[in-house]
Amino acid sequence: MSIQFREGTEADAGAVTSVFTDSFSDDAINQRVFPANSKQSQANVREWLGAGLKDPHSRYMLAINDSLPGDDAVVALAKWVAPSAPPKAPEAADWPSKTDWPEGADAALGVEFFGTLEKKHKEHMGARPHWYLELLAVRKSYHGKGLGKQLLNWGLERADQDGVEAYLQASPAGAPLYRKCGFEDIESYHVSRVDYTEIFMKRQPRPKPAASL
């Protein structure tokens, strides 16, 4: 299997929506908040991911299997938000309650879950510059092949070059990989009605190797 990496563009909105939907299909929060059988919900996901592809502070890295046609060629993605992004405004935490959640979506869960992630992100990082891993998703048939780790390391190398922290919110599936790559738990958030634990994590920058004499 030959995999290439490249940055995403606006033309990749359909492909990244497909990777997200496939990758998170077993995730208990995702199943309730973005039901796969709701066309409106899928359109909302595409709009959200597509907006990120246009945002100058967001960097999508894609893993591409060139032997596959069309959108299927994109097999994994990471969305990193660079330290150049302006600190989130206080009202940023309000977007889940202002969202028009489609029929079939558990709106109350979406408001609680994403509202908490936004609130905690601001609480944990404030205005400190950092690289933020907003999304890491690998198609299910590509799990365990090292793609998640390579997409994670892409951002961590930049965090180390910039001498800044990296921050993320870990799903239960993602937490073991992040701990292996140097992230430490800050706080966990248990969503009791779905028995799901999200963990807020950060990683300190690693010093650059000393230049040889």
Ligand SMILES: CC(C)(COP(=O)(O)OP(=O)(O)OC[C@H]1O[C@@H](n2cnc3c(N)ncnc32)[C@H](O)[C@@H]1OP(=O)(O)O)[C@@H](O)C(=O)NCCC(=O)NCCS
């Ligand atoms: C979490 C996810 C991104 C991992 O991607 P992946 O490509 O399968 O992971 P990799 O193959 O790069 O694994 C790298 C290392 O982490 C370990 N690892 C990855 N997921 C693990 C898990 N759930 N439990 C234990 N170890 C895990 C691997 O064993 C590997 O270890 P090694 O470097 O010692 O060999 C992928 O499973 C996924 O997309 N899950 C669904 C969506 C999701 O929850 N994303 C995270 C959101 S925060």
